[in-house]
Amino acid sequence: MATIQDFEMLDIRTGTVVACEPFPLARKPAYKLTIDFGPEVGLKHSSAQITELYSPRELVGRQVLGVVNFPERLVAGFASQVLVLGVYAPEGVVLIQPDRAVANGIRLG
Secondary structure: OOOOHHHOOOOOEEEEEEEEEEEEOOOOOOOEEEEHHHHHEEEEEEEEEOOOOOOHHHHHHOOOEEOOOOOOOOOOOEEOOOOOOOOEEEEEEEOOOOOOOOOOEEOOO
């Protein structure tokens, strides 16, 4: 069982996707995302396997939630700095986002 202290260790913040491009070198279909997490965290990059339900055009400007304090992972030579949050549905990964626009960088909690 996880504790509330375990959950509080995660730094989950709101961000806006400012750029999205296909990532053909990834083993599974993915995009390279650039996400603005506000002035405190700044711009971060993520490799996201969300190609089934989203096009790059749909993603740019969309707010997302991401874990910004996981260690960086190299994915096919690309530094993925953030885990973008979503749920696995039968049709593909569905992103988690605020139900109304909020400032970038607001911490979940």
